[in-house]
Amino acid sequence: MLDLLVPIADDVRIEIPATHRRPIAIVGAGAIVDVAHLPAYKAHGLDIRGVFDLNADRAADLAQRHGLPRVYGSLDDLLADDAVEVVDVAVVPWAQPNVVRAGIAAGKHLLCQKPFAPDVATGRTLVDAAENAGLKVAVNQQLRFDEGLAAANAMVRRGWIGDPVAMSFTVDIDTDFSAWGWLVDSDRLEIMYHSIHYLDAVRAVLGDPHRVFATGARMPGQLPKGETRTVSTLVFDGEVRAVLEVNHNNRAGDARAEFRIDGTEGAIRGTLGLLYDYPHGRPDTLRVRSRSLPTDGWLTYPVTTRWIPDAFAGPMAGLLAWNATGRPAPTAACDNLRTLALVHALYQSMETGEAATLQSP
Missing domain, CATH: 3.30.360.10 (Dihydrodipicolinate Reductase; domain 2)
Structure with missing residues (x-):
């Protein structure tokens, strides 16, 4: 009977082809980034350019332990880095909308924490702003x-x-x-x-x-x-x-x-x-x-x-595939508004x- 399970395992395996990978920077250096985001991304060979956190010492410690090449001095510094195409947002809920707005203004694709926004109306404005800018936004519902x-x-x-x-x-x-x-x-x-x-x-x-x-x-x-x-x-x-x-x-x-x-x-x-x-x-x-x-x-x-940590690669894989193929991510923000x-x-x-x-x- 075990042969029945092979196609199921194939269906659920998280894969990120080299052609889908884009340079990523992370906003937030909390525990979940330490134990979930970064180990999952490392396992898939993703290119993490650096991290920013309001607590500079915490960001520096995280970068040192995970071998990240850069600690950004501010959110503006991170968003001004032309080498970064995707921003992984891992901040407290009330801070996320402003980070997302800034990321959209800077032309970055975004992976956001859940809940995506404090209310549906705010979430809708963020989705509309991203769509108008031709950017992809997904939610980390892993x-x-x-x-x-x-x-x-x-x-x-x-x-x-x-x-x-x-x-x-x-x-x-x-x-x-x-x-x-x-x-x-x-x-x-x-x-x-x-x-x-x-x-x-x-x-x-x-x-x-x-x-x-x-x-x-x-x-x-x-x-x-x-x-x-x-x-x-x-x-x-x-x-x-x-x-x-x-x-x-x-x-x-x-x-x-x-x-x-x-x-x-x-x-x-x-x-x-x-x-x-x-x-x-x-x-x-x-x-x-x-x-x-x-x-x-x-x-x-x-x-x-x-x-933790493996499933955390899934939302990022979906966002990167969306950017590469045009097929919306399973946790695209426009769908996550329904959650x-x-x-x-x-x-x-x-x-x-x-x-x-x-x-x-």
């Missing part, structure tokens, strides 16, 4: 490139479980948010900065829902201002549904981080290994059971890469206590 989830999506596309009818994420972990002071102070937390990953992954498989419902809560005495427990229900056309149940306050030590896709001819289930011992994690798992193959029980797909709209519809539901209709961005 979970859809995680090998386990990407393989599950490939199995769905190949019809292994028939027509998909349901998808779920169950995440029950204990998260210490104190390392991110800006997150602790955020009025919106869980869906905006965590479940946005799962919502984008659901969209990659099922498309866009038309109606949603969400409820959120805090743990008594918790440090963060925002919600740390959420349940979200997504209603799609016909009989297709998705449910996300996420808790960051597991006090029992029995962590779970699971997803499942059910179809008319079978099911796929897997785990997100990163969340069992974040940030170190463990390997993902993925199994499929199909009446159409048939798989003779649950067939294991051997996941060989990790969400952003979904996030805001869920908050609308949470605040009103009623289901919300998803508005087209």
Whole structure:
């Protein structure tokens, strides 16, 4: 049966041909750049020209450890470097729109952090500005490139479980948010900065829902201002549904981080290994059971890469391929506005206590 898995592995392998590569500079020298962006880019032989951060010492340390040739003295210096064609933006959310505007004015293609913008209207203006300038902007929604989830999506596309009818994420972990002071102070937390990953992954498989419902809560005495427990229900056309149940306050030590896709001819289930011992994690798992193959029980797909750092090459690969071939990236900002709209519809539901209709961005 293992020969069945070869085309799936081929479908999900992240490759960046030499003809697609362009010189890249990074804005932001935080932990995620250190442990995810730069290792992923190095593994694919990308040309990283340098980094800028408001904390010059942090940028210099990052550059020294990763062998980057230049530390820029300012954002203007980075954007004035004619050798740089692509800018990877890895800054706090409220700073990103201004960096994106400056990058567009300087004629750079951009890979942005999620959430792409604080609201859909701001995101729309950024997308319009990039399109008017003939520039490509994508969003670093890397979970859809995680090998386990990407393989599950490939199995769905190949019809292994028939027509998909349901998808779920169950995440029950204990998260210490104190390392991110800006997150602790955020009025919106869980869906905006965590479940946005799962919502984008659901969209990659099922498309866009038309109606949603969400409820959120805090743990008594918790440090963060925002919600740390959420349940979200997504209603799609016909009989297709998705449910996300996420808790960051597991006090029992029995962590779970699971997803499942059910179809008319079978099911796929897997785990997100990163969340069992974040940030170190463990390997993902993925199994499929199909009446159409048939798989003779649950067939294991051997996941060989990790969400961090490996999946972080995916959004950049998509942006570079878009620039080289004209084929829009899977996480192109114009499409990612729909993920952003979904996030805001869920908050609308949470605040009103009623289901919300998803508005087209």
